[in-house]
Amino acid sequence: MTDRPYHHGDLPAALLARAEKTLRERGVSALSLRELARVIGVSPAAPSRHFKSKQALLDALALTGFERLAEAIAASQEGVGEAFADRLDAAARAYVGFAVANAALLDLMFSVKHSPQASEALGATAHRWSDQLLELIGDGQLRGEVREGPLERIALPVFAALHGYAGLTVSGVLPPEAAEHGLDDLIASALRGCATQ
Amino acid sequence: MTDRPYHHGDLPAALLARAEKTLRERGVSALSLRELARVIGVSPAAPSRHFKSKQALLDALALTGFERLAEAIAASQEGVGEAFADRLDAAARAYVGFAVANAALLDLMFSVKHSPQASEALGATAHRWSDQLLELIGDGQLRGEVREGPLERIALPVFAALHGYAGLTVSGVLPPEAAEHGLDDLIASALRGCATQ
DNA sequence: CCTACATTGTGATCGGTGCATACATTGGGG
């Protein structure tokens, strides 16, 4: 009937790509393995060969999210000044920008319900990226622009503020007028929060 | 067969109570209208008389969450000193405490997908509570312990940090050792962020 | 009192979903 070959070629990648698309367009609740299979043109049971469960698919999706986020933050540091304020500013805008552009995905990435093993892989990738922030703080300390103290303890409040702001923006809690100065104020506040003295 | 009366008496309340229980114990994904009806001892279609859709039930649940959160924060201000630092400290711990104790509910409260009309009611209740934070900041300004400026613009970074820390804690991103000083550091950082000059 | 009516709960049904199992096809390594 169909000229489609029996083997798809790269079903896992097709699943992830398609899933990311519908996730972006219609949210996680509208994501269905069956529909995915239908759209790709494969039997309803085929996806289970590559993702043991729907949650496994979501976990994999979250993983790609962390990777892309890490890339976005790394890219934000290209061609920006060495001053801590500039670097933090760039990273913050990269993070919030990613969050706004991938709202549903971000939800998934920081969702509570990951399978234990997936949490492990997620944790590793998440570290690969949070290390960027730690390094940024560390540089700031070396330049004498950031207060002394354990890296993680200085970075946590900064990261929490970023993460919270992203979450608030995405969930539409912030009134539109807040968007104007919101991020500027946040970055300024974070800078004061970890300034030396 | 059953001696249960035809009319339940207060099905909406029973639904909300039961839903909150399973939400807490097994997460939002395990919440099913049919199971709710089954457990309460009512027909599968009965809930639809009171909640037009599952999302409507979730919206109502989120609303009760905002109310309880407002109460928790208000209660935290009882019998605490007048110093801004003390008041903010109490409110912050109340917020994070609520978040940890009601992780899934908090997710729901700040979820993206609320029906437009529900968003309206949610927004109103959310304001009733964010006003508490604004008032707290305002008092701090009057006491000369908080920098000058528009209330909302000063409060936003503080609230973002709180919200982000709560989210990180709940989603298990924070390593256990971070929980020890994490909140203390966060509050201290927020205080520096909005301190006068 | 009693009757019309609105409210609330029932039962059945429909399309959809995730998952498991048994089977078919394929392609690459012994």
Add this chain to the structure above:
DNA sequence: CCCCAATGTATGCACCGATCACAATGTAGG
């Protein structure tokens, strides 16, 4: 070259949310 592991198929199960017509109940007006 052939066998086997990997991949996709077909089918079935249990469950879900939503909707409909219908039954039971409370209530307000005569």
